[in-house]
Amino acid sequence: MSEKLVFDAPEIMIDRPTHYCPGCHHGVAHRLVGEVLTEMGLVDDTLCVGSIGCSVFIYNYLDVDAVEAPHGRAPAVATGLKRAHKDKFVFTYQGDGDLASIGLAEIVHAANRGEKISVVFVNNTVYGMTGGQMAPTTLVGQKSTTCPDGRCADEHGQAIRMSEIIGGLGGTAYCERVSLDSVKNIRRAKKALRKAFEMQINGTGFGFVEMLSACPTNWKMDPVSANTRITEEMIPYFPLGVFKDVTKDGEE
């Protein structure tokens, strides 16, 4: 009997255990990025702009050139980098505190300018690295270390929906919200990444993929329950789907 390997870590992934907690979806998101870069033949042309949060160490796991941006500023850093090297593939990898709070101006304007960059946005509704504080994406009722009684809409406002905002901007070429909670959704996430990355390669414009993800540690849940929370609580509030695709007929 001869057998073949049908699933293995892509070569672009540096072979070391990650520092992420059990059940954290950053590992899945990293792998999907790595697989798409590999399949598109971009590995040696990729410039990764890391951000601040748990994923600051993405450069320890993806074997590509990288620079570390200040908190929230990755889209601005990526703008400068892409303008300096227009023939290279530039992407940012940002969490929800980084992108949707402190970096809101940078992400909105990079998208609105139609920068030829790609943004991987991991939304787990909480500040992970600093220990579970309320994020702009924290759902109403969700407990965090800075809203221990649960987020209150009157006091803190409601969770911000980024894909809806980015999808509404003129410079955005592709914007999709996906989820990492099931095999089907993970396959869809990979397709979305490929689509967003192609928008950059073809010079079409700005690509944005939001990935709903789990943070079991700061949600104070076991990994399997945390995964279920995405399905049952996050997706109803953060609907999955394509918010903008300029290559589709009938759209901008």
Added chain:
Amino acid sequence: MSKTKRIFIKGNEAISRGALAAGCTCYFGYPITPQNDIPEFLSTKMATVNGEFVQAESEVAAANMLLGAAAGGVRAMTTSSSPGVSLMQEAISYMAGSELPGVIVNVNRGGPGLGDIGSSQGDYFQSTRGGGHGDYRTLVLAPGTCQEAYDMMIEAFDLAFKYRNPVLVLADAIVGQMKEPVTPWEPKAADNHGAEDWCIDGAQGREKRLLKSLFLEDGALAGQNRNLQSKYEAMQAEARADVFECDDADLVVVAFGSIGRIVKSTVRRLRSEGKKVGLVRPLTLYPFPSEVLRDLAKQGKRFLTIEQNCGQMVDDVRLSVRGIADSEFHGHMPGDLPGSDDFIAPIIKHLED
């Protein structure tokens, strides 16, 4: 170098043209008075050198775009004025920590807060003490004329790449807004001091590279700080000053930038009246030309520091001559435009003390 004909331009245009002559290919900025002539000029001119012009959404973003382009190893700059430069400090600290070269121009205006749009030297401390968080320094050049503004832009890019460090050009509203004859010149081809060996441009046929300022491993940050400190030590060789009529002077006035240039007129006038007064005009504020001042102190000179602020560079003058001499201080308040007459009385007072 090849010189061309003299042209009559504003300091802000001299800064812009100097940057283009230096081979700057990426400009990022945000509107703020009194430096708006720079982004306005470069908004069309960058295209003529196949370069990039981005009007950023804020100074925060502009400085981070500079960081990104610098990581790519290209000659890039941003310009602003005081309140805007305050917003840039985060990125400048990251650039210093990640050892990225870039040029930041501050056309200094009055502060604190919104201050005014007139000239000021109130950003001396911010410029020379790092300005943001952590132990770092930027090289600081201080032009006093439009020609110097042009020349120092060329020098700024060279120093940035030589030391892989941010370089600040600290001009002010006087330098930025006045018009003077400038002789533009084209420097030799830009030397990026081996930027291709550290920049990120895709790991084709080489190991991947990482540019960062986070050092969490045991001892790593201490090592990086030692590395930075030794670099700042090496930078001391770049200290320069314009030394004027100091040989037989009893009193040496120390003044920088546009104020140094106005004081020079005052000194000329007092010299014509036989007063033994000289001027040291630091051209680099970091590194500070301490040796020049210390040598003069050893000769028994007395010192008077004149600034358009409430007393900032005077600290560096005192540190330079410590143990031998001291410096008096005369501050011309920001918000009030000085002429050469304004400095006669304070100089005479300290000369005759």
Added chain:
Amino acid sequence: MARVEFREERCKGCMLCSTVCPKKIICQSSRFNQQGYKVAEVKAEDMENCTGCTSCALICPDLVIKVYREEKKEK
């Protein structure tokens, strides 16, 4: 015939893999790895039920799982 191989030293015992296995053959062993996690495993007697669908590997955040399938015969 298909099989999965767990790189146990990388496993964090999150057990997301077990939730997506259509044959429900993945379980948590009582073994700890060097990281201190009880690792996921497929018991030898259950492996023959593996279909090589790769679901477990797709949801694994830690690149623990390799999946092998029998080569299809040329027709």
